[in-house]
Amino acid sequence: MTQASPRLTLPFLQPAQAQKHVTHNEALRLLDTLVQLTLASIGTTTPPSTPANGEAHAIGASASGDWAGHDGEVATWFDAAWYFQTPKSGWIGTVVGGTDIYIHDGSDWALATASVDLDNVAGVGINTTSDGTNRLAVQSPATLLTHEGSGHQLKINKAGVSDTASLLFQTNWSGRAEMGIAGNDSFSIKVSGDGSSWDEVLKVGPGEGVVTTANMVGTVANPAGPGDAVFETGSGTNGSFTKLADGTLNCQISEFQTASGAATTWTLPEPFASASYSVTASILGSTPGVATISAQSATSVDIESFDLIGDDTVAPDVNLIAIGRWF
Structure with missing residues (x-):
């Protein structure tokens, strides 16, 4: 019979052994230490x-x-x-x-180091719980991503053009701003006041380098407020206009037809703040002539044409430009 156990070397009681309690107590002492x-x-x-x-x-x-x-x-x-x-x-x-x-x-x-395979895990929650959509979830004051000797990239990849790859900024889980390529391949920045209705404030087309802003061209106002544009343009039968947020207004019309022997009224495509604006008239065609301005108001101006000896029985077409202020 062996004298001790093979794993913990606990002493065995032997046949016809005297003082068996000594061996038994020695085994208990070893167990007390090793277990x-x-x-x-x-x-x-x-x-x-x-x-x-x-x-x-x-x-x-x-x-x-x-x-x-x-x-x-x-x-x-x-x-x-x-x-x-x-x-x-x-x-x-x-x-x-x-x-x-x-x-x-x-x-x-x-x-001891844990031998755990961290590839293809279903989810990771750091100080919180991950789920089927947010498979990586972090709850902390900050998240640090840093380089390993040179640069560092954070890649957000989408499957197709119509999908979304973006960063979404939220307040109490309600969206307030989003930047990325959402629904197309143009990079855009959007904002929302309620998480449901979104306004696109900036857009850059792929391969173009052309920046489009939501309020660059639109409706200008005085005083300007949120959503008001920098430029406002318009056109119609009375010509076209460009209206600036700083108060400048430019109205123009091409090939305006004058009348023989009388003044013709040009109704402006957009009214000025007052009759204090400048008008430039350029006579078209090969025959020299003169165009005069009269009856100038905030909404219209009379144009009359003459030849070089003062005869008003001519009716050339003219290009007109009026520049002033809309406020």
């Missing part, structure tokens, strides 16, 4: 001066004092004496006051 092994230290080489009963240490190299000659063993203080046990590969222990787990590799104690 749920808790170490006061790992790698210590000098015994503590006042160890507690049951206190255990994993001895380091070149131990001294009562531990001399027991390098690498587990020393346990029991009944005013040190008892030593040689650890085997696979033994597991922890250190008092810590949360780390150590495994003996046959020669030394090593910190």
Whole structure:
């Protein structure tokens, strides 16, 4: 019959053995140390001066004092004496006051590292819970992405042109701003006041480098407010106009037909603030002539044509430009 167990070296009771309680108590002492092994230290080489009963240490190299000659063993203080046990590969222990787990590799104690395959996990939640849509979820004051020696890119990829690849900014889970390529391949910035209705404030077409803003051309106002444009344009039978947010108004018409022997009224395509604006008339055709301006008001102006000797029985076409202010 063998003298000890193969794994923990616990002493066996032998046939016809006297003083069986000694062997039994020795086995219990070993079990008390090795089951749920808790170490006061790992790698210590000098015994503590006042160890507690049951206190255990994993001895380091070149131990001294009562531990001399027991390098690498587990020393346990029991009944005013040190008892030593040689650890085997696979033994597991922890250190008092810590949360780390150590495994003996046959020669030394090593910190256990989890062997977990992190590829193709269903989801990762950091301080929160991930779900089927938000498979990576982070709840923290900030998220840091940094370089590994040079640059760093954050890639957001979509499957097709009609899909969305964007950054969405929310207030209490309601969308307020979005930037990216949404529904097409043009980069755009959108804003919303309620998370449902969105306004596109800037758009850049792919391969064009052309920037389009929602309020560059539109309706201008005085005083200007949110959504009002920088330019306003319009056209009709009375010509066209360009209206600027700073108050400038430009009205023009091409090939305006004058009348022989009388003035012709040009009704402006957009009214000025007053009759104080300038008008330029250019006579078309090869025959020299003169065009005069009269009866000027905020909404119209009379145009009359003459030849070079003052005869008004001519009727050339003229190009007209009026510049002034709309407020």
